[in-house]
Amino acid sequence: MTYLETLPAWIALPVAFFLVLGATLTLLGTVGLARLHSFYDRLHAPTLGTSWGAAGILLASMILVSWTEGRAVLHELVIGIFLMITTPVTMMFLGRAALHRDRIEGTPGIPGAVARSDVPIGPVSPPEGEAAFADPADAPGED
Amino acid sequence: MTRLFPHPLLTCALLLLWLLLTSFSLGNLVLGFGVAALASRALAAIEPERVKLRAPMALVRLFFIVGLDIMRSNYAVARLILTGGRHGRRHSGFIEIPLRLRDPAPLALLAMIITATPGTAWVEYDDETSTLLLHVFDMIETDDWVKLIGTRYESLLLEAFPA
Numbered sequence: 001m002t003y004l005e006t007l008p009a010w011i012a013l014p015v016a017f018f019l020v021l022g023a024t025l026t027l028l029g030t031v032g033l034a035r036l037h038s039f040y041d042r043l044h045a046p047t048l049g050t051s052w053g054a055a056g057i058l059l060a061s062m063i064l065v066s067w068t069e070g071r072a073v074l075h076e077l078v079i080g081i082f083l084m085i086t087t088p089v090t091m092m093f094l095g096r097a098a099l100h101r102d103r104i105e106g107t108p109g110i111p112g113a114v115a116r117s118d119v120p121i122g123p124v125s126p127p128e129g130e131a132a133f134a135d136p137a138d139a140p141g142e143d
Numbered sequence: 144m145t146r147l148f149p150h151p152l153l154t155c156a157l158l159l160l161w162l163l164l165t166s167f168s169l170g171n172l173v174l175g176f177g178v179a180a181l182a183s184r185a186l187a188a189i190e191p192e193r194v195k196l197r198a199p200m201a202l203v204r205l206f207f208i209v210g211l212d213i214m215r216s217n218y219a220v221a222r223l224i225l226t227g228g229r230h231g232r233r234h235s236g237f238i239e240i241p242l243r244l245r246d247p248a249p250l251a252l253l254a255m256i257i258t259a260t261p262g263t264a265w266v267e268y269d270d271e272t273s274t275l276l277l278h279v280f281d282m283i284e285t286d287d288w289v290k291l292i293g294t295r296y297e298s299l300l301l302e303a304f305p306a
Contacts, residue, residue: 051260095266
Protein backbone atom coordinates (compact mmCIF):
# COMPACT_ATOMS: atom_id res chain seq x y z
CA MET A 1 0.00 0.00 0.00
CA THR A 2 2.96 2.34 0.36
CA TYR A 3 3.36 3.34 -3.28
CA LEU A 4 -0.32 4.10 -3.60
CA GLU A 5 0.13 6.87 -1.05
CA THR A 6 2.53 8.63 -3.38
CA LEU A 7 -0.14 9.00 -6.09
CA PRO A 8 -1.16 12.58 -6.78
CA ALA A 9 -4.83 13.34 -6.36
CA TRP A 10 -5.45 14.01 -10.06
CA ILE A 11 -4.45 10.41 -10.79
CA ALA A 12 -6.04 8.82 -7.74
CA LEU A 13 -9.43 10.44 -8.26
CA PRO A 14 -10.15 9.18 -11.81
CA VAL A 15 -8.74 5.76 -10.90
CA ALA A 16 -11.05 5.53 -7.91
CA PHE A 17 -14.00 6.86 -9.93
CA PHE A 18 -13.63 4.33 -12.75
CA LEU A 19 -12.95 1.47 -10.33
CA VAL A 20 -16.05 2.22 -8.27
CA LEU A 21 -18.15 2.75 -11.41
CA GLY A 22 -17.06 -0.54 -12.95
CA ALA A 23 -17.44 -2.49 -9.73
CA THR A 24 -20.90 -1.00 -9.06
CA LEU A 25 -22.18 -1.83 -12.53
CA THR A 26 -20.82 -5.37 -12.30
CA LEU A 27 -22.45 -5.80 -8.90
CA LEU A 28 -25.77 -4.52 -10.26
CA GLY A 29 -25.48 -6.97 -13.14
CA THR A 30 -25.11 -9.88 -10.75
CA VAL A 31 -27.98 -8.58 -8.60
CA GLY A 32 -30.12 -8.49 -11.72
CA LEU A 33 -29.03 -12.00 -12.63
CA ALA A 34 -30.25 -13.22 -9.25
CA ARG A 35 -33.44 -11.17 -9.02
CA LEU A 36 -34.96 -11.20 -12.51
CA HIS A 37 -37.55 -13.83 -13.21
CA SER A 38 -37.43 -14.95 -16.83
CA PHE A 39 -34.45 -16.51 -18.51
CA TYR A 40 -34.40 -13.96 -21.33
CA ASP A 41 -34.44 -11.06 -18.87
CA ARG A 42 -31.50 -12.60 -17.10
CA LEU A 43 -29.54 -12.56 -20.35
CA HIS A 44 -29.44 -8.76 -20.14
CA ALA A 45 -28.18 -8.23 -16.60
CA PRO A 46 -24.63 -9.61 -16.95
CA THR A 47 -24.01 -7.43 -20.01
CA LEU A 48 -23.66 -4.56 -17.53
CA GLY A 49 -20.54 -6.31 -16.32
CA THR A 50 -19.21 -7.06 -19.79
CA SER A 51 -19.70 -3.51 -21.10
CA TRP A 52 -19.08 -0.57 -18.78
CA GLY A 53 -18.43 -2.75 -15.78
CA ALA A 54 -15.36 -4.19 -17.42
CA ALA A 55 -14.51 -0.94 -19.22
CA GLY A 56 -14.46 1.02 -15.95
CA ILE A 57 -12.17 -1.43 -14.17
CA LEU A 58 -9.88 -1.69 -17.20
CA LEU A 59 -9.68 2.10 -17.56
CA ALA A 60 -8.78 2.43 -13.89
CA SER A 61 -6.08 -0.19 -14.30
CA MET A 62 -4.72 1.52 -17.42
CA ILE A 63 -4.45 4.90 -15.73
CA LEU A 64 -2.89 3.53 -12.55
CA VAL A 65 -0.33 1.27 -14.20
CA SER A 66 0.56 3.84 -16.85
CA TRP A 67 1.35 6.32 -14.09
CA THR A 68 3.38 3.94 -11.94
CA GLU A 69 5.28 2.47 -14.92
CA GLY A 70 5.89 5.88 -16.46
CA ARG A 71 4.77 4.79 -19.95
CA ALA A 72 1.46 4.13 -21.68
CA VAL A 73 0.30 0.63 -20.70
CA LEU A 74 -2.40 -0.55 -23.08
CA HIS A 75 -2.62 -4.29 -22.39
CA GLU A 76 -6.08 -3.78 -20.97
CA LEU A 77 -7.35 -2.83 -24.41
CA VAL A 78 -6.66 -6.39 -25.51
CA ILE A 79 -8.77 -7.73 -22.63
CA GLY A 80 -11.58 -5.40 -23.63
CA ILE A 81 -11.41 -6.41 -27.29
CA PHE A 82 -11.46 -10.12 -26.49
CA LEU A 83 -14.35 -9.61 -24.10
CA MET A 84 -16.32 -7.78 -26.82
CA ILE A 85 -15.58 -10.46 -29.41
CA THR A 86 -16.36 -13.49 -27.26
CA THR A 87 -19.44 -12.36 -25.32
CA PRO A 88 -21.84 -12.57 -28.30
CA VAL A 89 -20.87 -16.20 -28.88
CA THR A 90 -21.90 -17.27 -25.39
CA MET A 91 -25.01 -15.09 -25.42
CA MET A 92 -26.18 -16.54 -28.72
CA PHE A 93 -25.59 -20.09 -27.50
CA LEU A 94 -27.61 -19.47 -24.35
CA GLY A 95 -30.36 -17.53 -26.12
CA ARG A 96 -30.82 -19.99 -28.93
CA ALA A 97 -30.73 -22.99 -26.61
CA ALA A 98 -33.48 -21.44 -24.48
CA LEU A 99 -35.50 -20.51 -27.56
CA HIS A 100 -35.20 -24.00 -29.00
CA ARG A 101 -36.35 -25.56 -25.77
CA ASP A 102 -39.25 -23.14 -25.37
CA ARG A 103 -40.40 -23.82 -28.91
CA ILE A 104 -40.27 -27.57 -28.38
CA GLU A 105 -42.23 -27.22 -25.16
CA GLY A 106 -44.65 -24.77 -26.75
CA THR A 107 -44.20 -22.07 -24.10
CA PRO A 108 -46.62 -19.17 -24.74
CA GLY A 109 -45.20 -15.80 -25.75
CA ILE A 110 -42.32 -17.28 -27.70
CA PRO A 111 -42.14 -16.28 -31.37
CA GLY A 112 -42.30 -19.21 -33.74
CA ALA A 113 -39.45 -20.10 -36.00
CA VAL A 114 -39.34 -18.49 -39.42
CA ALA A 115 -40.74 -20.95 -41.93
CA ARG A 116 -37.87 -22.57 -43.75
CA SER A 117 -37.65 -25.21 -46.37
CA ASP A 118 -34.90 -27.30 -44.81
CA VAL A 119 -35.51 -27.17 -41.07
CA PRO A 120 -38.59 -28.67 -39.41
CA ILE A 121 -40.20 -26.56 -36.71
CA GLY A 122 -41.10 -28.00 -33.35
CA PRO A 123 -43.31 -29.09 -31.78
CA VAL A 124 -44.08 -31.52 -34.57
CA SER A 125 -44.93 -35.15 -34.63
CA PRO A 126 -42.90 -36.91 -37.31
CA PRO A 127 -44.79 -38.03 -40.40
CA GLU A 128 -45.80 -41.69 -40.38
CA GLY A 129 -43.19 -42.78 -42.87
CA GLU A 130 -40.34 -41.26 -40.88
CA ALA A 131 -41.44 -42.50 -37.49
CA ALA A 132 -38.85 -45.24 -37.62
CA PHE A 133 -36.05 -42.66 -37.53
CA ALA A 134 -37.37 -40.82 -34.50
CA ASP A 135 -35.66 -41.38 -31.19
CA PRO A 136 -38.23 -42.97 -28.86
CA ALA A 137 -37.12 -40.66 -26.03
CA ASP A 138 -38.30 -37.65 -28.08
CA ALA A 139 -41.80 -38.98 -28.59
CA PRO A 140 -44.52 -36.72 -27.16
CA GLY A 141 -46.02 -37.79 -23.87
CA GLU A 142 -42.97 -39.69 -22.69
CA ASP A 143 -41.88 -37.25 -19.97
CA MET B 144 0.35 -8.72 -53.11
CA THR B 145 -3.02 -10.24 -52.35
CA ARG B 146 -1.49 -13.69 -52.61
CA LEU B 147 1.23 -12.85 -50.13
CA PHE B 148 -1.11 -11.01 -47.76
CA PRO B 149 -4.59 -12.38 -48.33
CA HIS B 150 -6.10 -10.60 -45.32
CA PRO B 151 -4.34 -7.24 -44.91
CA LEU B 152 -6.70 -6.06 -42.17
CA LEU B 153 -6.11 -9.16 -40.09
CA THR B 154 -2.35 -8.89 -40.63
CA CYS B 155 -2.33 -5.33 -39.34
CA ALA B 156 -4.53 -6.18 -36.35
CA LEU B 157 -2.36 -9.13 -35.35
CA LEU B 158 0.81 -7.09 -35.68
CA LEU B 159 -0.69 -4.39 -33.48
CA LEU B 160 -1.73 -7.01 -30.94
CA TRP B 161 1.77 -8.46 -30.92
CA LEU B 162 3.32 -5.05 -30.32
CA LEU B 163 0.80 -4.28 -27.57
CA LEU B 164 1.59 -7.48 -25.71
CA THR B 165 5.36 -7.20 -26.06
CA SER B 166 7.36 -4.00 -25.98
CA PHE B 167 8.08 -2.07 -29.14
CA SER B 168 11.43 -2.90 -30.75
CA LEU B 169 12.68 -3.65 -34.24
CA GLY B 170 13.02 -7.36 -33.46
CA ASN B 171 9.45 -7.55 -32.19
CA LEU B 172 8.20 -5.65 -35.22
CA VAL B 173 9.79 -8.17 -37.61
CA LEU B 174 8.76 -11.19 -35.55
CA GLY B 175 5.22 -9.92 -35.09
CA PHE B 176 4.93 -9.19 -38.79
CA GLY B 177 6.08 -12.73 -39.61
CA VAL B 178 3.54 -14.27 -37.23
CA ALA B 179 0.74 -12.03 -38.53
CA ALA B 180 1.53 -12.82 -42.18
CA LEU B 181 1.60 -16.56 -41.48
CA ALA B 182 -1.66 -16.43 -39.53
CA SER B 183 -3.45 -14.51 -42.27
CA ARG B 184 -2.29 -17.03 -44.85
CA ALA B 185 -3.57 -19.81 -42.62
CA LEU B 186 -6.93 -18.06 -42.44
CA ALA B 187 -6.97 -17.68 -46.24
CA ALA B 188 -6.87 -21.47 -46.49
CA ILE B 189 -10.16 -21.83 -44.62
CA GLU B 190 -11.82 -18.48 -45.37
CA PRO B 191 -10.81 -17.32 -48.85
CA GLU B 192 -13.24 -14.41 -49.04
CA ARG B 193 -11.72 -11.07 -48.11
CA VAL B 194 -13.51 -8.57 -45.94
CA LYS B 195 -14.22 -5.54 -48.12
CA LEU B 196 -13.99 -2.45 -45.94
CA ARG B 197 -14.85 0.57 -48.06
CA ALA B 198 -15.37 3.43 -45.66
CA PRO B 199 -13.35 3.08 -42.44
CA MET B 200 -14.55 6.51 -41.30
CA ALA B 201 -18.08 5.17 -41.07
CA LEU B 202 -16.79 2.57 -38.62
CA VAL B 203 -15.09 5.25 -36.54
CA ARG B 204 -18.36 7.20 -36.42
CA LEU B 205 -20.20 4.02 -35.51
CA PHE B 206 -17.69 3.38 -32.73
CA PHE B 207 -18.47 6.68 -31.04
CA ILE B 208 -22.24 6.35 -31.52
CA VAL B 209 -22.16 2.86 -30.03
CA GLY B 210 -19.93 3.99 -27.17
CA LEU B 211 -22.47 6.65 -26.25
CA ASP B 212 -25.41 4.26 -26.59
CA ILE B 213 -23.69 1.69 -24.40
CA MET B 214 -23.18 4.28 -21.67
CA ARG B 215 -26.81 5.35 -21.88
CA SER B 216 -28.22 1.86 -21.82
CA ASN B 217 -25.89 0.88 -18.97
CA TYR B 218 -27.46 3.64 -16.95
CA ALA B 219 -30.98 2.70 -18.04
CA VAL B 220 -30.65 -1.00 -17.26
CA ALA B 221 -28.87 -0.34 -13.95
CA ARG B 222 -31.74 1.93 -12.92
CA LEU B 223 -34.34 -0.62 -13.99
CA ILE B 224 -32.62 -3.28 -11.86
CA LEU B 225 -32.44 -0.93 -8.87
CA THR B 226 -36.07 0.17 -9.07
CA GLY B 227 -37.32 -3.36 -9.65
CA GLY B 228 -38.31 -2.58 -13.27
CA ARG B 229 -40.13 0.71 -12.61
CA HIS B 230 -41.88 -1.13 -9.77
CA GLY B 231 -43.18 -3.96 -11.90
CA ARG B 232 -44.30 -1.97 -14.93
CA ARG B 233 -41.44 -3.02 -17.18
CA HIS B 234 -42.21 -5.39 -20.06
CA SER B 235 -39.65 -7.32 -21.98
CA GLY B 236 -40.32 -9.03 -25.25
CA PHE B 237 -39.17 -10.23 -28.61
CA ILE B 238 -38.87 -8.11 -31.73
CA GLU B 239 -38.33 -9.31 -35.25
CA ILE B 240 -36.15 -6.99 -37.27
CA PRO B 241 -35.69 -7.35 -41.03
CA LEU B 242 -32.05 -6.75 -41.91
CA ARG B 243 -30.50 -5.54 -45.13
CA LEU B 244 -27.06 -6.78 -44.14
CA ARG B 245 -26.00 -10.10 -45.62
CA ASP B 246 -22.23 -10.34 -45.27
CA PRO B 247 -20.86 -12.25 -42.29
CA ALA B 248 -18.38 -9.54 -41.24
CA PRO B 249 -20.85 -6.67 -40.72
CA LEU B 250 -23.33 -9.11 -39.21
CA ALA B 251 -20.71 -10.14 -36.67
CA LEU B 252 -20.08 -6.48 -35.87
CA LEU B 253 -23.81 -5.90 -35.43
CA ALA B 254 -23.96 -8.90 -33.09
CA MET B 255 -21.15 -7.41 -31.02
CA ILE B 256 -22.91 -4.04 -30.86
CA ILE B 257 -26.24 -5.53 -29.84
CA THR B 258 -24.68 -7.81 -27.25
CA ALA B 259 -22.45 -5.10 -25.80
CA THR B 260 -25.46 -2.83 -25.36
CA PRO B 261 -27.28 -3.83 -22.19
CA GLY B 262 -31.00 -4.12 -22.77
CA THR B 263 -30.83 -5.82 -26.14
CA ALA B 264 -29.89 -9.44 -26.75
CA TRP B 265 -29.35 -11.10 -30.10
CA VAL B 266 -31.35 -14.32 -29.96
CA GLU B 267 -31.62 -15.69 -33.47
CA TYR B 268 -30.72 -14.76 -37.01
CA ASP B 269 -32.24 -16.44 -40.01
CA ASP B 270 -30.04 -16.11 -43.08
CA GLU B 271 -32.70 -17.25 -45.54
CA THR B 272 -35.11 -14.42 -44.77
CA SER B 273 -32.44 -12.19 -43.17
CA THR B 274 -34.49 -11.53 -40.06
CA LEU B 275 -33.03 -10.96 -36.65
CA LEU B 276 -34.89 -11.98 -33.54
CA LEU B 277 -34.05 -9.58 -30.74
CA HIS B 278 -34.97 -9.74 -27.08
CA VAL B 279 -35.49 -6.33 -25.54
CA PHE B 280 -35.31 -5.78 -21.81
CA ASP B 281 -37.49 -2.69 -21.69
CA MET B 282 -40.11 -2.64 -24.45
CA ILE B 283 -41.34 0.85 -25.06
CA GLU B 284 -42.11 1.11 -28.76
CA THR B 285 -41.52 -1.75 -31.15
CA ASP B 286 -41.12 0.54 -34.15
CA ASP B 287 -38.48 2.58 -32.34
CA TRP B 288 -36.25 -0.47 -31.96
CA VAL B 289 -36.62 -1.43 -35.60
CA LYS B 290 -35.74 2.14 -36.58
CA LEU B 291 -32.87 2.34 -34.09
CA ILE B 292 -31.15 -0.77 -35.39
CA GLY B 293 -31.97 0.02 -39.03
CA THR B 294 -30.92 3.66 -39.22
CA ARG B 295 -28.46 4.11 -36.40
CA TYR B 296 -26.31 1.02 -36.82
CA GLU B 297 -27.23 -0.84 -39.96
CA SER B 298 -26.96 2.04 -42.43
CA LEU B 299 -23.47 2.89 -41.16
CA LEU B 300 -22.46 -0.76 -41.45
CA LEU B 301 -23.83 -0.87 -44.99
CA GLU B 302 -21.83 2.23 -45.78
CA ALA B 303 -18.62 0.69 -44.43
CA PHE B 304 -19.08 -2.74 -45.99
CA PRO B 305 -20.51 -2.57 -49.51
CA ALA B 306 -22.72 -5.50 -50.33
